[in-house]
Amino acid sequence: MFLAFLFCILIILAVCGLSFLLFIYFRFNPEMVFSKDEKDFLNDLIEPVTNNNETDFCAVVKCSPDRNNNEKLLEHREMTDCRLFSEIYGKERFCKWGCIGYGTCVTFCPQHAIIIKNGTAVVMESCNGCGECIPHCPQNIIELIPREKEYFIQCSLPKGENCDNCSVGCTSCDMCNKDDALTLEMAKKCPRKCIKKITNPFAKGFKL
Numbered sequence: 001m002f003l004a005f006l007f008c009i010l011i012i013l014a015v016c017g018l019s020f021l022l023f024i025y026f027r028f029n030p031e032m033v034f035s036k037d038e039k040d041f042l043n044d045l046i047e048p049v050t051n052n053n054e055t056d057f058c059a060v061v062k063c064s065p066d067r068n069n070n071e072k073l074l075e076h077r078e079m080t081d082c083r084l085f086s087e088i089y090g091k092e093r094f095c096k097w098g099c100i101g102y103g104t105c106v107t108f109c110p111q112h113a114i115i116i117k118n119g120t121a122v123v124m125e126s127c128n129g130c131g132e133c134i135p136h137c138p139q140n141i142i143e144l145i146p147r148e149k150e151y152f153i154q155c156s157l158p159k160g161e162n163c164d165n166c167s168v169g170c171t172s173c174d175m176c177n178k179d180d181a182l183t184l185e186m187a188k189k190c191p192r193k194c195i196k197k198i199t200n201p202f203a204k205g206f207k208l
Contacts, residue, residue: 056148057129057146058128058129058198059113059127059143061114062143062155063099063154063155067098082100086138097161098169101116109132110132113126124199140156151184151186151197152182153170160172
């Protein structure tokens with residue numbers, strides 16, 4: 001009697017399991033739900049609207065996370081806003097053009113595409129070029145650049161200026177032309193290795 005009862009329970013579980021699998025298959029397999037014309041129509045709706053800020057540009061921080069933390073003039077462990085620090089103290093390091101590093105841009109990035117590494121903001125590959133971070137940087141070192149440029153100078157040193165305290169900053173050596181397209185060869189020849197490749201384009205949308 002007990003064996004018959006157990007057998008019935010197993011049969012019921014097997015039927016329920018099979019029904020669930022069939023439901024999942026027919027529910028999420030678009031080939032079984034949509035015709036080709038319906039799929040094409042839906043894909044046209046799903047494909048995001050092209051926007052220059054989301055496809056052709058990405059943000060870069062013109063300051064290197066490889067800089068030496070010993071270059072700090074002072075450190076405020078309880079500070080959480082670069083703008084407030086800039087207003088009170090002015091600058092944190094011997095380089096007055098560098099990233100302050102308290103992460104205000106991180107807070108305002110809707111993509112969560114910015115992290116703080118070695119006291120420096122770093123833009124990740126998930127950046128969609130929205131530019132929301134730019135107005136919140138008191139140093140004005142976050143820029144939108146075309147992805148097609150491939151390389152950028154990871155330093156905000158103005159042309160004609162010099163900063164001997166930064167080991168990875170631009171020296172204005174004139175081995176590259178800042179106004180023209182930068183290349184891999186220029187990056188290899190850069191004495192401070194501050195010509196960097198920009199982040200890769202992000203994946204857009206999805207298809208049925």
